[in-house]
Amino acid sequence: MTTRSEPVPGRPDPGPGVVMSERRQLINLTYRLLGSLAEAEDAVQETYARWYAMSRQRRSAIEKPGAWLTTVASRICLDLLGSARARRERYVGEWLPEPLPEPTEWITGRPGGATVDPADRITLDESVNMAFLVVLESMTPAERVAFILHDVFRYAFAEIAEITGRTPAACRQLASSARRRVRDSRAPAVATAQQAGIVRDFKQAWETEDIAALVGLLDPDATMTADGGGLVSAVLRPIEGGGRIARAYVEIGAAAPGLTIREKTVNGRPGLVSQHEGVNVTVFAFDIAGDRIRHIWAVRNPEKLRPWQGC
Template identity: 75%
Template sequence: MTNRAGPGYGRPGPGLDAVTSERGRLINLTYRLLGSLAEAEDAVQETYARWYAMSAQQQDAIESPGAWLTKVAGRICLNMLGSARARRETYVGEWIPEPLPEPGEWIDGRPGGTTVDPADRVTLDESVSMAFLVVLESMTPAERVAFVLHDVFRYSFAEVGEIVGRTPVACRQLAFSARRRVRASQPSAVPAAQQARIVRDFKQAWEARDIYALIGLLDPDATVIADGGGLVVRRQRVEGGEQVARACVDLADRAPSLTILERAVNGRPGLVAQQDGTTAAVLAFDIAGGRIKRIWAIFNPEKLRPWTTG
């Protein structure tokens, strides 16, 4: 693979530094490939395990540790995506990518700061928005790896081919097919400040149990998709703006002690529902045309552990 400028490439400084400095970049890559922070960390840990399993002589023979780590991490993710598809076919209910915790209220459409170790943070941009990750879930493993590596991380198709085991021409076609899916599903961009305002209005209407205000904020064809993982009994899907509004009011009536907080979810304005100080749900929003078109509600406690402990 082609050498790149930056930490970890061209063997700058001690070999150990060149290898460990790649961790943040690998977490960024593997989270986008897998849609799960826990699985991303497992993939990076396995990548480093394979590096350290080599002898010093084998390590010294590798011209670019960063390129080697990327290649191995990509192949590990490709294998994990294949097995993940089989697991998700037996998953109870809807499967939604694991939401990234980003503490801090949204003020004027900008997220607050965090105390997360920079080496373990996923860089927040459009490629980690929930809407984008959901589209990635519809792709084949090879499409997803080719698209993320080329279109998001700017690797050449020759380099992508080394990871997915296909020719550059085949990788180009994979990325083209994936790109078509993204373009077909992505609405026009909504300014962050406008998103934040709509989510805030939704929160206030929800707390007030104002069904008419909720209906006004929701697209007539709005949908709620809920991920409980079979561990929490919830309706998996609610369709229609009025039905979604009534479901929200019903939930507020059944859980009067529920606290709703404005929080960044995967770098976009979202909401966190807490019960007795424990995160019960994380909500991500898809907004277009000034209205909420889709709400992804994650209830699965296994996916909410970072939000509860953080």
């Protein structure tokens, strides 16, 4: 990701079209690094602010604008991850990644109400599902940056070393450590159609308050983690055990009459969204192993759900 430090005679300043064409790549990178769409957008905005803060002469000296933007965005994220780690340790209850709004229902494929600029769309793949993002949260900032840049975006360790201020060998070690964390947490792949069927069965059992059916769909050692924020009280600890989770969901339904459960894509996988009086109040992401649900993440923080309103 090298850039020239001296102006090159006759080289024009890269136009806005060239520079802004990198926005989608930068959003994809920063979201995976930060786990928050709002923070990712702020990081990209700051990256562009630094680009345009340079003189025209300095911009024209940069041989590869895309590489410069990626380097700067990654360094911004590395700094943010350090401060975010401290903030999240003080967070009341569990901190969960921000789910990506997806304007389609996973069963019908019908479009939702919101449209997304293609330049802002996150490419959905294995590296943005909620289980993966939760594992990323357990990594150090340097591990996360080295792993995402190398294993997801295929940058060389020599390039990553320039960003992190470490040696290529140290970056290789960081990525290897991160890779072990991901491998140890990963369940065997389950076909999307099978996942959709299990999530749909969970929705139906929840709506009919069928505790036995819910227990049958949940792994005996399943966990359910929920966050909170603002006026929404936080759930301080994960609920563990299929039976306890099943009873908790029946209690949720009883405590909130009129709750509507919708089938929505959440970070590329079948998920659910609960809606009350036309407002999306919780986004549910699932991790499924075999034919059982082993993790449920319930995102309730209103700030994280702001992009979901209207979807």
